[in-house]
Every structure is written in structure tokens, then in C-alpha cells.
Amino acid sequence: MNSNKYRMIYQELSGKIISGEYQQHDQLPSENLLVKQYQVSRETVRKALSLLQTNGFIQKLKGKGSVVIYNESMNFPVSQLISFEEIKESLNMDYVTHVESFDKVHASDYPAVMTALKISGNTELFKVVRTRRKGETVNIIDTDYFLVELMPTLTKEIAEQSIYSYIENQLGLVISFSNKAITFEPMTTAELELFNGASPPYAATVRSIVHLSNAVAFQYNISKHRASEFKFVDFSRRPTIKK
Amino acid sequence: MNSNKYRMIYQELSGKIISGEYQQHDQLPSENLLVKQYQVSRETVRKALSLLQTNGFIQKLKGKGSVVIYNESMNFPVSQLISFEEIKESLNMDYVTHVESFDKVHASDYPAVMTALKISGNTELFKVVRTRRKGETVNIIDTDYFLVELMPTLTKEIAEQSIYSYIENQLGLVISFSNKAITFEPMTTAELELFNGASPPYAATVRSIVHLSNAVAFQYNISKHRASEFKFVDFSRRPTIKK
DNA sequence: GAGTGGTCTAGACCACTAA
DNA sequence: TAGTGGTCTAGACCACTCG
Numbered sequence: 001m002n003s004n005k006y007r008m009i010y011q012e013l014s015g016k017i018i019s020g021e022y023q024q025h026d027q028l029p030s031e032n033l034l035v036k037q038y039q040v041s042r043e044t045v046r047k048a049l050s051l052l053q054t055n056g057f058i059q060k061l062k063g064k065g066s067v068v069i070y071n072e073s074m075n076f077p078v079s080q081l082i083s084f085e086e087i088k089e090s091l092n093m094d095y096v097t098h099v100e101s102f103d104k105v106h107a108s109d110y111p112a113v114m115t116a117l118k119i120s121g122n123t124e125l126f127k128v129v130r131t132r133r134k135g136e137t138v139n140i141i142d143t144d145y146f147l148v149e150l151m152p153t154l155t156k157e158i159a160e161q162s163i164y165s166y167i168e169n170q171l172g173l174v175i176s177f178s179n180k181a182i183t184f185e186p187m188t189t190a191e192l193e194l195f196n197g198a199s200p201p202y203a204a205t206v207r208s209i210v211h212l213s214n215a216v217a218f219q220y221n222i223s224k225h226r227a228s229e230f231k232f233v234d235f236s237r238r239p240t241i242k243k
Numbered sequence: 244m245n246s247n248k249y250r251m252i253y254q255e256l257s258g259k260i261i262s263g264e265y266q267q268h269d270q271l272p273s274e275n276l277l278v279k280q281y282q283v284s285r286e287t288v289r290k291a292l293s294l295l296q297t298n299g300f301i302q303k304l305k306g307k308g309s310v311v312i313y314n315e316s317m318n319f320p321v322s323q324l325i326s327f328e329e330i331k332e333s334l335n336m337d338y339v340t341h342v343e344s345f346d347k348v349h350a351s352d353y354p355a356v357m358t359a360l361k362i363s364g365n366t367e368l369f370k371v372v373r374t375r376r377k378g379e380t381v382n383i384i385d386t387d388y389f390l391v392e393l394m395p396t397l398t399k400e401i402a403e404q405s406i407y408s409y410i411e412n413q414l415g416l417v418i419s420f421s422n423k424a425i426t427f428e429p430m431t432t433a434e435l436e437l438f439n440g441a442s443p444p445y446a447a448t449v450r451s452i453v454h455l456s457n458a459v460a461f462q463y464n465i466s467k468h469r470a471s472e473f474k475f476v477d478f479s480r481r482p483t484i485k486k
Numbered sequence: 487g488a489g490t491g492g493t494c495t496a497g498a499c500c501a502c503t504a505a
Numbered sequence: 506t507a508g509t510g511g512t513c514t515a516g517a518c519c520a521c522t523c524g
Contacts, residue, residue, distance in 0.1 A: 049510095
């Protein structure tokens with residue numbers, strides 16, 4: 001699957017960084033060394049290193065080498081396009097997902113979704129509301145809208161597991177990128193009820209528009225988090241190109 | 244300054260997208276066409292297009308071409324390493340910065356900063372507290388800690404303008420990447436006072452560790468936002484490499 | 487089949503860092 | 506000066522899309 005040379009190199013090096021074989025502030029082997037080790041061209045090594053750099057694993061220093069900057073403690077629900085089930089898995093979290101409702105609706109009743117996904121009013125959508133509980137307390141309410149046309153066989157049972165796994169593994173679609181907005185908003189009475197009370201009565205709210213690799217927006221997600229439990233972590237680089 | 248070929252191409256294409264000459268869903272010229280237009284090699288064109296893709300301007304579709312996905316409305320204090328003055332400028336915001344305090348302190352009194360910047364207790368720091376006001380209301384309180392060693396000539400006057408501009412243009416240092424964490428926290432009484440009241444008494448809190456291009460952490464920033472005014476926007480891609 | 491983007495190569499020249 | 510990463514080239518072969 002990942003049989004590209006640069007992906008293999010990326011995987012091996014990132015794996016060694018995550019496992020701790022390379023620690024923060026360590027030097028990676030030089031590009032020339034990696035060329036010899038992997039028996040590939042320099043541009044291929046550089047492609048792998050560039051990926052490591054944009055993903056926050058290393059910093060390349062001209063004239064010096066590549067140094068590891070990844071630090072486990074600064075990790076977490078990272079600014080990445082990852083499904084809740086995937087986060088849960090990678091963090092060994094003891095969350096339980098419960099499907100509160102699963103309906104087929106018309107976009108015309110949800111103007112915000114219409115504009116976000118740029119669809120017409122008669123487009124059919126699956127509306128899925130799910131809660132994420134830790135023990136007895138609900139910490140997250142996820143409301144999702146999916147294009148029925150792209151996944152006509154979606155069911156409540158699938159929604160109880162991982163919809164992303166279904167989309168990628170069963171349907172063979174490729175999820176690619178998203179736009180997110182994070183705000184802090186008062187809870188509606190319905191939300192307060194689902195949360196079974198929350199102090200403060202405010203929710204950290206993440207709205208996302210998710211796109212496939214063919215650039216089609218297929219999902220609109222509203223994720224309401226109990227504010228006291230919310231943390232969003234991000235790695236970002238300063239734009240290298242200025243006017 | 245940006246005399247690289249791929250940067251020039253990036254600038255020109257991103258400029259045309261931002262200005263609206265290329266609209267969302269438009270096709271960019273094919274790689275081969277760009278090769279001819281710019282009289283460069285294909286890898287150089289591809290470098291520019293890759294940058295446009297990772298920065299959320301385009302999506303490349305195998306067998307088809309590059310399509311514009313950038314959409315102005317989904318813009319804003321984006322997940323990027325940008326200083327407040329730069330945001331202000333790019334959005335024509337009518338904010339006023341006021342320096343509340345400017346001190347030289349010892350790291351030992353700020354254990355959170357010590358661990359964040361990985362420095363020893365006797366390291367000298369500038370502690371700068373600034374408020375950002377729109378009219379009469381304070382919307383943001385920024386608390387910054389900078390390594391004195393790297394910028395001994397920092398002054399309160401500079402802090403009233405743009406510290407980032409001073410660091411890059413006066414000192415010639417290159418600001419490179421940062422780790423951020425966003426949380427929602429109750430305000431302290433001191434903060435409530437600076438905000439001159441805020442309902443709810445919660446602050447959207449962004450903590451960042453900012454690094455230079457040589458991977459040295461030089462700044463720790465705590466940015467408290469009036470929750471009702473806070474919005475954080477992010478573009479992210481799904482990791483292409485899986486285990 | 488023609489055109490598109492994706493991967494990879496071998497080699498060149500440059501700018502920067504460090505001893 | 507030797508070693509490092511940054512840019513650029515010309516060409517190859519592949520996989521995908523679409524008419």
C-alpha cells in the first residue's frame with residue numbers, strides 16, 4: 001500500500017522518533033548518509049525529510065543537518081483530520097459512543113449545511129447525532145451531515161462504530177482535507193439536557209467541512225465539547241513566503 | 244529576497260487565487276503548461292504546486308489537474324504563526340495595543356515557562372503584558388516571555404509596535420514554528436479586571452511555544468481572549484501515511 | 487490514446503556551518 | 506576546506522481520467 005520509497009523512509013524515521021529511538025534535539029543522519037543507507041536518490045530522501053518537517057517531527061538546518069523537534073508531551077487531539085474513533089484508539093481512551101438519532105433529511109431544513117457544503121435544498125442528507133461518554137458523563141455531542149448520494153448504505157450500526165473506516169475501507173473513498181472553526185458558545189437547552197448539566201453552560205464548538213480527495217465536500221460536522229474537558233493542540237509553521 | 248523560481252510561481256498563483264482571478268473550483272493550468280509559461284523544469288513547478296496544496300489553496304487530482312479550493316469566507320486568524328500586528332494589518336482591524344507592564348524577570352519565578360522553553364531557573368526573561376482594545380473594550384490579554392539573551396535591546400516602545408517585526412527585521416532572526424494549545428478557562432480576578440467585566444467569565448486561552456529556525460524556543464505566549472469574540476480557523480489535511 | 491499528475495533518478499551549482 | 510542542506514534541471518516510467 002505505502003510502497004513508495006519516500007513514504008517508507010518517512011515511516012521508518014517518524015517511527016523511530018515516536019518510539020524514542022531518536023529523541024528531541026537529536027541529529028538525524030545527513031541526507032548523503034540516508035542516500036547510501038536506503039540506496040535511493042537524494043531528492044527522494046529530501047521528499048521524506050520535507051514531510052517530516054511539515055508534520056512537526058524535525059527542523060532542517062542549513063549547513064548543519066536535521067534535528068528532531070517532536071516532543072511527545074506537546075501531542076494530543078492534534079490539528080489533524082482524524083476521526084474520533086481513531087483518536088480514541090491512539091490514546092487508549094475509555095470513551096463510549098452512543099447514537100442519539102439517525103435520520104434521512106433534506107438540506108432545505110438546514111441552511112447552514114447547504115451553504116457549507118454548497119448543495120441545493122433538495123439534496124438528501126444523513127443527519128447523525130452521537131454522544132461520547134466517559135463513564136456516566138457525556139463530554140462530546142457530535143452532529144454530522146453526510147451526502148446520502150455518496151454513501152447510500154450508511155446505517156445506524158455503522159455510525160456506532162467508525163463512519164470514517166466505513167467510508168475509506170468499504171466505499172473506497174479518500175478523505176482528504178477539512179476546514180475547521182473553533183468557537184465558544186452558550187449551550188442550547190437541548191444540549192444542556194444531553195450533557196446532563198454542565199458548568200459553565202458553554203460548549204467548545206468545532207465546526208468542520210470535510211472534503212474527499214476529489215475536492216467534494218461530503219460532511220459537515222458540529223462537535224460540541226464540555227468546555228472544561230476541551231483541548232486543541234496545533235503545530236504550525238510561519239509562512240516562508242512573504243509579499 | 245524571494246528570488247527562488249518556485250517561490251515566484253507560488254506567489255503569482257496564490258496571488259491570483261486570493262485576488263479572485265482564479266476562483267474556487269477553477270482549474271489551474273496543467274503542470275506542462277506552467278513549465279512552458281515559466282520556462283522552468285517540471286519539478287520546480289511541482290514544488291510550487293505542492294506548497295499551494297499544503298497551504299490550502301489547491302487540490303491536485305491525479306489524471307485531471309489542480310483545482311482551486313481556497314475560499315475567502317473560511318479565512319481568518321488562521322492556524323498559522325502570525326503576530327497580532329500582522330493579523331491586524333491583513334484584516335484592517337481597528338485594534339489598539341497597550342503595554343500593561345514590561346519587566347525583566349528570572350525564569351525561576353515562572354516554572355511553567357521554564358519547562359516550556361526548557362531553560363534553567365537563572366535564565367533572564369522579558370515579561371510583557373499587553374492588552375488589545377477595540378474602542379473601550381479589552382478583547383485580548385497577551386502575556387509574553389522572551390529570552391533576554393537573544394534580544395537584549397527589546398524595549399517597551401518596541402512592544403507597543405510589533406515585536407515580531409523587530410525580531411525579524413532588526414535582529415535578523417528567523418521565526419519558524421510553534422506549538423499551540425487552545426483551552427477554555429475561568430478568568431482570574433486580575434483578568435476579569437483587565438477585561439473590565441466579561442460575561443461569561445471564561446477566557447479562550449491560547450498557549451504557544453515559538454521557535455526560531457535553529458529550533459531554539461525563544462518565546463512563551465499566553466493569549467487570553469474574551470470568549471464571545473474568539474474564533475480560531477484551521478485548514479488541515481488527513482495524514483497520507485498510515486501504519 | 488492523449489493528457490494529467492506521482493515517483494524517481496543522477497547530476498549540477500549554490501549558501502551556509504563549523505573546525 | 507569539508508560537509509551540510511537548498512535549488513534546479515532533463516528525462517524516465519507509471520497510474521489515473523476522460524473522451
